Amino acid sequence: xxxxxxxxxAHARPTAQPDLxxxxxxxxxxxxxxxxxxxxxxxxxxxxxFAEIHDIEIAVIDNDTRLPAFKDALRWxxxxxxxxx
Numbered sequence: 724x725x726x727x728x729x730x731x732x733a734h735a736r737p738t739a740q741p742d743l744x745x746x747x748x749x750x751x752x753x754x755x756x757x758x759x760x761x762x763x764x765x766x767x768x769x770x771x772x773f774a775e776i777h778d779i780e781i782a783v784i785d786n787d788t789r790l791p792a793f794k795d796a797l798r799w800x801x802x803x804x805x806x807x808x
Contacts, residue, residue, distance in 0.1 A: 737761075740786045749793050753782040780804055 739746035750759070760770065767783065774781035780800045782793070
């Protein structure tokens with residue numbers, strides 16, 4: 724039989740924001756793959772509302788992410804959510 728056709732090209736290629744090294748480090752600091760959410764259906768405001776309603780942490784990695792401030796936010800969140808347990 725003839726070989727199968729090649730798969731179709733990807734329709735969307737996400738780009739790391741603000742850049743790959745910063746996004747990678749922030750992603751690992753925030754918990755990596757087992758704490759990751761991505762959606763085409765919801766925007767950031769929807770995600771923030773969901774987190775607030777369910778009283779869960781949200782750590783956003785975007786063009787405004789700066790590692791020192793991101794690390795500080797994670798530390799403060801750890802204290803805040805730790806005290807609420």
